[in-house]
Amino acid sequence: MISRVGLCRWLGTLLLLLVPGSLWASDLLMVRSQLASADVQPRLEEEINALGYFTANARRVDIDLVGAGFARGAYRSITYGKPDEIKALSERYPELTPFLPPQIAIIDERGESLLVALNPRYLAEIFPHPKLADIFERWHRDLQMILENIRDAR
Amino acid sequence: MNPVLILLSVVVLSLSACAQVERAEITSDRDEETAGARLYAQYCSVCHGNHGRGGVGVPLALEDFLESVSNQYIERTIRLGRPGRVMPAFPRLTDQEVQAITEYVRSFHWADEPLFSSEPVEGDPELGGKLFIAFCARCHGANGEGGEGTGVSFSRPTFIPILAPALNNAGYLASASDQVIKRSLALGRERTPMRSLSAMGLSEQNIDDLVSYIRSFQTLSADRAAIKRPVDAVLVQQSPHSYEQTIERIRQAVVNSGHSVVREELLGEGIVDPGEGERKQYVVYFGSLQIISDGLAHDPRMGLFLPGKITIVEHAGVVKVLASNPEQYTALFNNIALSDFAAMLHGIYLAIFKEATS
Numbered sequence: 413m414i415s416r417v418g419l420c421r422w423l424g425t426l427l428l429l430l431v432p433g434s435l436w437a438s439d440l441l442m443v444r445s446q447l448a449s450a451d452v453q454p455r456l457e458e459e460i461n462a463l464g465y466f467t468a469n470a471r472r473v474d475i476d477l478v479g480a481g482f483a484r485g486a487y488r489s490i491t492y493g494k495p496d497e498i499k500a501l502s503e504r505y506p507e508l509t510p511f512l513p514p515q516i517a518i519i520d521e522r523g524e525s526l527l528v529a530l531n532p533r534y535l536a537e538i539f540p541h542p543k544l545a546d547i548f549e550r551w552h553r554d555l556q557m558i559l560e561n562i563r564d565a566r
Numbered sequence: 567m568n569p570v571l572i573l574l575s576v577v578v579l580s581l582s583a584c585a586q587v588e589r590a591e592i593t594s595d596r597d598e599e600t601a602g603a604r605l606y607a608q609y610c611s612v613c614h615g616n617h618g619r620g621g622v623g624v625p626l627a628l629e630d631f632l633e634s635v636s637n638q639y640i641e642r643t644i645r646l647g648r649p650g651r652v653m654p655a656f657p658r659l660t661d662q663e664v665q666a667i668t669e670y671v672r673s674f675h676w677a678d679e680p681l682f683s684s685e686p687v688e689g690d691p692e693l694g695g696k697l698f699i700a701f702c703a704r705c706h707g708a709n710g711e712g713g714e715g716t717g718v719s720f721s722r723p724t725f726i727p728i729l730a731p732a733l734n735n736a737g738y739l740a741s742a743s744d745q746v747i748k749r750s751l752a753l754g755r756e757r758t759p760m761r762s763l764s765a766m767g768l769s770e771q772n773i774d775d776l777v778s779y780i781r782s783f784q785t786l787s788a789d790r791a792a793i794k795r796p797v798d799a800v801l802v803q804q805s806p807h808s809y810e811q812t813i814e815r816i817r818q819a820v821v822n823s824g825h826s827v828v829r830e831e832l833l834g835e836g837i838v839d840p841g842e843g844e845r846k847q848y849v850v851y852f853g854s855l856q857i858i859s860d861g862l863a864h865d866p867r868m869g870l871f872l873p874g875k876i877t878i879v880e881h882a883g884v885v886k887v888l889a890s891n892p893e894q895y896t897a898l899f900n901n902i903a904l905s906d907f908a909a910m911l912h913g914i915y916l917a918i919f920k921e922a923t924s
Contacts, residue, residue, distance in 0.1 A: 438654060438896075439898050440898060440899070442612045442867075443612055444611050444621070446616065459699075466836070467836075467837075468834070469835075469836060484630055487862070489869065489870075491834075491837070492837070493837045493838075495838045498834040499834065499838045499845070501846075502833050502834065502845075502879070503847070503881070506847075506877075506888060507800050508878040509801060509833060509849075509879055509888055510800055510875060510877055510889050510890040511878040511890060512833060513833075513834050513837055514833065517867065517869040517870040519867070519869055521621055523868075526612055526866070526867075528869070528870055530898075534898075535919040538799040538800075541858070563607065
């Protein structure tokens, strides 16, 4: 016997599966971390590496913003990717190169950090190439997992 | 079998079924509570802060804010967002999810939802307009377009504690009833620059006139049209020069445009093994303090696209220079304040491309 509640749950799950993108409905993926940006960076690299991606250019963009009258002094940025994938994509699809390798910006905010990245599904939209769809979808899944882990990291 | 026993077992069975449903409903109630917190963490805290203290978005945990808005206002704000003012629309959340988030936002300050009558406010928009210029325009802009920048933290000159929201925004006007606007004005928001108009000595008639004036913005709201995505996500230009020459010409053109090369490398350096053959995908990053600080001033998330990035590739014997089209940034970040900056950046890229490939 299927209970009313059980049936509802089941229908709910089905509904979730049927609505693609219901988790993030945005061209950007963004999360807040309670860690300071200097601490987030190594954690982020760990999370990225754990899914088999290399990281590079983990750097502070140091410019004198405070001197220019703004509240913030620096932000960080990390690029990441799988070597063969980045090599092959940049060779085969020149128009993709402005978006390669994928990047995550880390912006500090009063001791916490915001992480911002372009949603790979946005790339899937602007490059509707059937051969790229699976790659972008995996990037989306992985990036979402990376960012969620960073969001929950204490 | 004894018919009484049958009846009894039916009753017991249905009772236990009821209990099951009831228990399930209680747990799903509790799920709902945590669902609100979870959804808030997922969709809102990045901008409004983990405890509603504000960030890229305005604070939501203010007592006066929660005292001056209805749940319907919060729900509609989530659904509609603020087109062009950073706050995204969340059209794909379910009604239950939106309600759960709203309940959670309410819980920042333990008080019941305040009651509002649905009476429209009758005032004189012309008089309201005069009051607006005198008392409000310096923060909310002459046409109610809001302060420049975002929220409470970065992206604004340090001397402004919280950005004034746009009042001419279609999302705001569709979310706020007349009475919600009226109470927002009368109460003000303690611990923000928004003062109570009643405390400032303005009369109820003055406030009604201001509400009518703010309502009149509705007729000229054209913000939605202004944030279309550009046709091309990528700027691309073929170069008649060799790959190496084109890289050198890009460096020159960057300098001639008044900027400097910040960094350059083979695409994917540090990720792709440099020893792997003759790769012809090169990246030149460029910028200036002015450009970077201007960009971040409009939206801190512009850090994703700053400094500027130009790729030079040779593909099938053809050399090309490419960049992401800055004109998509306004739509990507839902930030109309970026449009002039994006247009300027677009111009810089085109000038560099033109000079390098002439």
